Amino acid sequence: xxxxxxxxRGGAPLAVKIAVSGGLGVGKTTFIGxxxxxxxxxxxxxxxxxxxGVDSLAGVEAKTTTTVALDFGRITLSPLITLYLFGTPxxxxxxFLWDDLVEGALGTVVLVDTRxxxxxxxxxxxxxxxxxxFVLAVNGFDGAHHFDLEEVREALGLEASVPVVAxxxxxxxxxxxxxxxxxxxxxxxxxxxxxxxxxxxx
Amino acid sequence: MSxxxxxxxxxxxxxxxxxxxxxxxxxxxxxxxxRVETLVEAAPGARTALLEFEQRRIxxxxxxxxxxxxxAAGAGVPLGVAKVLIADLVVGGLLVCHQPQELQLHLLExxxxxxxxx
Numbered sequence: 001x002x003x004x005x006x007x008x009r010g011g012a013p014l015a016v017k018i019a020v021s022g023g024l025g026v027g028k029t030t031f032i033g034x035x036x037x038x039x040x041x042x043x044x045x046x047x048x049x050x051x052x053g054v055d056s057l058a059g060v061e062a063k064t065t066t067t068v069a070l071d072f073g074r075i076t077l078s079p080l081i082t083l084y085l086f087g088t089p090x091x092x093x094x095x096f097l098w099d100d101l102v103e104g105a106l107g108t109v110v111l112v113d114t115r116x117x118x119x120x121x122x123x124x125x126x127x128x129x130x131x132x133x134f135v136l137a138v139n140g141f142d143g144a145h146h147f148d149l150e151e152v153r154e155a156l157g158l159e160a161s162v163p164v165v166a167x168x169x170x171x172x173x174x175x176x177x178x179x180x181x182x183x184x185x186x187x188x189x190x191x192x193x194x195x196x197x198x199x200x201x202x
Numbered sequence: 203m204s205x206x207x208x209x210x211x212x213x214x215x216x217x218x219x220x221x222x223x224x225x226x227x228x229x230x231x232x233x234x235x236x237r238v239e240t241l242v243e244a245a246p247g248a249r250t251a252l253l254e255f256e257q258r259r260i261x262x263x264x265x266x267x268x269x270x271x272x273x274a275a276g277a278g279v280p281l282g283v284a285k286v287l288i289a290d291l292v293v294g295g296l297l298v299c300h301q302p303q304e305l306q307l308h309l310l311e312x313x314x315x316x317x318x319x320x
Contacts (some may be wrong), residue, residue, distance in 0.1 A: 012267075013241060013267045013300075015239045015267075016305070016313060072238070072271055074272075078316055081312070081313060081316065083313070083316075083317070084238070084269065086239075100237070103237060104237050104239065106305075106310070106313070176318075180314065180317055180318050183310070183317050186310055187307070194307070
């Protein structure tokens, strides 16, 4: 009755995830909250709380990392398919936790704030190294969409194959459009890989 | 005044339970490959099994297929702790684990269409 292969074939529930990455305070939690059915947990606050109790003790740093709270949202796509959005911890010192959140993800949204563009470098380095689909979403704070997306691409040295889209992390429709752009990329990536053609020429 | 502050800190320390106490200090799950989005579900008979508090709570949370992340949030334990506790239950046959598989193209397209319709 609870046989794995049987239930996997015939209408078993499916949980898929998308990672949301970027620098600290770039709007990941806002982005997730704009479209999630559940209130996302605030990772940053949880890290601070844990630090209060533990950081003063020497030699326990490895343990504090495992107590980072989860930052995730949930979207029911159909009675059987649920999409989860996981925010990656913003601080560089937690970037080694990303593997766990990114492994098995459909793809990743990398959020960037044009006022602190360099904050997105660690995330971009990480995702460019992996042959996995991602899009760059430029979060326009305070309605400040005073930038050219191609200039952002140039400033970050992104390949032409990586979509760069503008977004307002507070706006549900805007967040949905970013996720659609990512899913287009996911489908394209899957077709390219299964066709066996090289993903890049150089 | 500073003495009072010290007392307060001591009280807070006493209330702080180190998370991996619940796992007997183990940080590595007995079963590899549990991801945040892996679905786990209580096996038949798990509800009546003799379990410790945290494990009983996890089994109760998994009446229907539930992600590891939601189990962690629901049980109020850190992800690393939840993984160790869940893995024990999977190895013990009390939880059934639905591992996410490589998704076929038609499924990815369906997900994209659902997202577009949000």
